[in-house]
Amino acid sequence: MQFNFDSTEPLYLQVAEQIEEAIFLNSFEEGAQVPSTTEISKQFHINPATVLKGMNILVSAGFLEKRRGLGMFVASGANGKIREKRQQEFYKDYILNLVSEAQKLSLPETAIIEMIKRGYEQNGLD
Template identity: 85%
Template sequence: MQFNFDSTEPLYLQVAEQIEEAIFLNSFEEGAQVPSTTEISKQFHINPATVLKGMNILVTAGFLEKKRGLGMFVSTGAHRKIRDKRQTEFYQDYVINLVNEAQKLTLSEQAIIEMVKRGFEAHETD
């Protein structure tokens, strides 16, 4: 985990994003225990309450579950939930903006599809 202490983004959100990313990339598999708030706070010199606030965001989202006396664990289905969330965000953040800009440029749907294909082909040769 890496935190940007100079960022305008609050640390608790950075904690939530870092753990979510680790779950998405299977660094923390479903059913696995994640590091405790104490471990994270000591390792990264962050207030334990800040770490807990970030983790609680993930509990509310259904990505983590608290097991009393044991700690926090990755919820069953968390990877799928995160993928679904990110696909929705991708649509809202990128596709809608792409379509809006394409309409301003009077690009057809087919022209956009061809550009996307060209982008995939260029990425494959990297």
């Protein structure tokens, strides 16, 4: 985990994003325990309440679950939920903007699809 203490983004959101990314990349697998708020706060010199606030965001989203007296664990199905959330964000942040810009340029749908295919080919993803 790496935190930007000079960022305008609050640390608790950075904590949530870092742990979410680790779950998404399977660094923390479903059912696995994540580091405690104390461990994270000591290692990165962050207030434990700040770490807990970030973790609670993930609990509310259903990505983490609290086990009384044991700590925080990756919830069952968390990876799929994160993937779904990110796909929705991708649509909202990229696809809608792409379509809007394409309309301004009078590009038909077929031209956009061809450009996307070309991008996949250039990146070796096809």
